[in-house]
Amino acid sequence: MTVLDILTYPDKFLKKQTKPVENIDGALQTVFDSMATTMYAAPGVGLAAPQVGIGQSFIIYDVAPKEDGHDLHVLVNPKIITSEGEIISENEGCLSVPEFRADVQRAERVLVEGVDRDGNPLRFEAEGLLAIVIQHELDHLNGTLFIDRISALKRQMYKRRVKKEMKQQ
Numbered sequence: 001m002t003v004l005d006i007l008t009y010p011d012k013f014l015k016k017q018t019k020p021v022e023n024i025d026g027a028l029q030t031v032f033d034s035m036a037t038t039m040y041a042a043p044g045v046g047l048a049a050p051q052v053g054i055g056q057s058f059i060i061y062d063v064a065p066k067e068d069g070h071d072l073h074v075l076v077n078p079k080i081i082t083s084e085g086e087i088i089s090e091n092e093g094c095l096s097v098p099e100f101r102a103d104v105q106r107a108e109r110v111l112v113e114g115v116d117r118d119g120n121p122l123r124f125e126a127e128g129l130l131a132i133v134i135q136h137e138l139d140h141l142n143g144t145l146f147i148d149r150i151s152a153l154k155r156q157m158y159k160r161r162v163k164k165e166m167k168q169q
């Protein structure tokens, strides 16, 4: 399996809105597998298609505790149907926003619909860490990064740091 390159801020591709997947075929399933390899290698608990340069609506995630082994989920054309409650996602991070973490306000519970890697319809309720990961990854499908959801001051701090690092390269 291939480890794919992960795009990082300020890559403009990460700001793009994705398009729905119209057909799940073997080639796309191979992409799911490569994304899983990439996510586990990073390591991370979620990865959205735009992060590996694919402008389509799908995400993968695995929030299982390490000692339980892998529990990979593929979610194609996901939608949050309802959300309720508030939770602070402490120290949220993103593989596309390296070396930066911040608290983000998220919904506590979400009702999600989509299809799985074989095209079977899915509908489930998520809470806690799973709800946070799903909201974070769905944001990627709409061109939103978690740094777009933090205070302007903290965001500026991060952006200045990235600019400085890019100049030094």
Ligand code: NI
Residues within 6 Å of the ligand: 093, 094, 095, 096, 136, 137, 140
């Ligand atoms: Ni992310």
